[in-house]
Amino acid sequence: MEFKLNLTQEQKLIMTQQMQLSVKLLQMSNFEIQKYIEKELQENPVLDAEYKKNDDDKIKDEIDYKKFMKFLESDDYGHGSYGGYSKDEEEVSPFNFISAKKSLKEFLIEQVIELQETNYIKAICEYIIENIDKKGYLATNIEDISEELSIPVEECEKCLEIVQSLEPNGIGARDIKECLKIQLIKKDLKDNKLFSIIDNYLELLADNKYNVIAKNLSITPQQAQKYGDLIKNLEPKPSRGFYTGEETKYIIPEAYIKKIDGEYHIIMNDGGMPRLNINALYKQIINNEEDKQTVKFVKDKLNSAVFLIKSISQRENTIYRILEKILEVQREYFDYGDQYLRPMTLKEIADYLEMHESTVSRAIREKYIYTDKGTIKIKDLFTTGISRVNSFEDVSAKIIKNKIIELVENEDKKKPFSDQKIADLLKDKNIDISRRTIAKYREEMGIKSSSKRKRF
Incomplete structure (x- = not known):
């Protein structure tokens, strides 16, 4: 055995923090990057933002709003306090007329309040409602609720029946079978064969095996299919259509593709993004040689700010080049529609632009464009x-x-x-x-x- 000291040379790619940020920014959607910029503006004092303003739109909004108020007054819907509206007076925000979203639980509790029951029963019902999940099912065992409230199971069962009698139909069910049966009872469809299919043959029903169901229930396949149609028209998710706390994800197009004088033009959608620049005050701080710690802090923030500005510019340039090539390949699609969509892969576009395939993939991830045919997901234009x-x-x-x-x-x-x-x-x-x-x-x-x- 002997100890040796060897010198070797090898190539490695180390992802620096700046490289990671550049990749992260590239795959962000327009909406996500706006949120990211807002966060950076709060954390980096060197960054300044200049937001675009459109005074014409503001004036137009004011005129339209005054017409709206005048319309209310002329139809006797308004109040005397709105008379003689002037710009100097405190403006009444039109957002005051927008109602807040009513959640499913709020809707149910409102119904409980109107019931002709004691406050004791109502309180138990409200507790049960708080245990209803986003699909509209009771997420907790009735025995557990009984134990938590220290009341008999029979009382809990009675209150659960009250909750299940509320709108929407099927609410508060403990499983899919109970949910469907509650809806049938409310529709006054109390057919034993319907209940038997729900209890014993839901899997066969899902597979449309009406011959098997018909044989087991001694009915014709046509009758079994008729029962199946009734069951399939019921709502398996009672909460559907109600606000359950899940927000809709907003879609902001990355670009607009418009046809002007026979030619298509790509207009990048940067209207919601601020123009980033460096705060001039911090240039003076750098020249201050006395406070070295502050100078170092500012220099670090400056480097971060400059790299962010460059990365956002590079991101926009990359997306623009990809869209430009897509437009060239799919010209007939933009002219005539889906029937003329040509086969196009990520690799082909990457090779054309001399980019890596993963770069193109990140650049189009969850991104949309607005065209004459509506808002289109960029990824949908890639097809084998x-x-x-x-x-x-x-x-x-x-x-x-x-x-x-x-x-x-x-x-x-x-x-x-x-x-x-x-x-x-x-x-x-x-x-x-x-x-x-x-x-x-x-x-x-x-x-x-x-x-x-x-x-x-």
């Missing part, structure tokens, strides 16, 4: 191609999916097309596609298999 028979031109997967939808909508529901039959029909249209690919596309679009689409 399927070869045509006796043709050098490929057809995009999106076009094939549309053709599958068309075939399924027009099929004989008593004898729906199998995946192999759909593949054969597409081959007749010069599209060579396997049965397995048809099944994959069908599942992606949420179309059931032929056995589940069959009608008796």
Whole structure:
């Protein structure tokens, strides 16, 4: 054994914090990056922001609002205090007329308050309501509620029945079966065979195995299908349509693609973003040689601010170049619609622009563009191609999916097309596609298999 000291040379890529930030900013959506900039403005005193203002829009809003108030007064909906409105007076915000969202639990508690029950019973009902989850089901065992409130289980059961009698139908159920049965009872559909299907044959119902259900219940397949249709029209998620605390994710397009004088133009959507610059006051602090600690702090913040400004500019430039190439490849799509969407992959665009495929992927992640056809997810414009028979031109997967939808909508529901039959029909249209690919596309679009689409 001996000790040796060797010198070796190797290449490594180390992701610095700045590189990580650059990648992070690239994959952020427009909405996310606005939030990030706001956070940086609060934390970095060197950064300054200049927001765009449109005085014309402000004047227009004021005029429109005065017309609105005048309209209310002329129809006797307003109050005398609004008369003689002038700019010098304190403005009444139009947001005062917008009502707050009413949550599902608030809606239920309002119904409980109106019940002809004792305050004791109402209090238990409200406690049960607080244990209802976002889907509208009771998330806690009734025995646990009984133990927590130190009251008999029978009383809890009685109060749960009261809660389940409220709107929306099916609320407060302990499982999907109870939820469906509550709705049937409220619709006055008290058929034992309906309840039997819910209790014993929900899985068969999901698979459209009406022959099996019919045999077990001694009824015809048509009758079983009729029962199935009734059950499938019920609401498995009673909270649907109510505010449950989940906010809608806002979509802010990255860019607008507009056709002007026969040519398409890309207009980056930077209206909501402030123009970032460096606060001039901190330049004086750097020249102060006495307080070295403060100078170091400011220099670090300056480096961070400069890199942020450069990264945002680089991000916008990268997205613009990608959109420019997409527009070139998909010109016919923007002119004529989905039927002309060409096969296009991330690798192809990356090779054109001499970028890495992962860079393109990050740049289009969860990003949208606004076009004449509405707001489009950029990723939806990327689609693989399927070869045509006796043709050098490929057809995009999106076009094939549309053709599958068309075939399924027009099929004989008593004898729906199998995946192999759909593949054969597409081959007749010069599209060579396997049965397995048809099944994959069908599942992606949420179309059931032929056995589940069959009608008796």
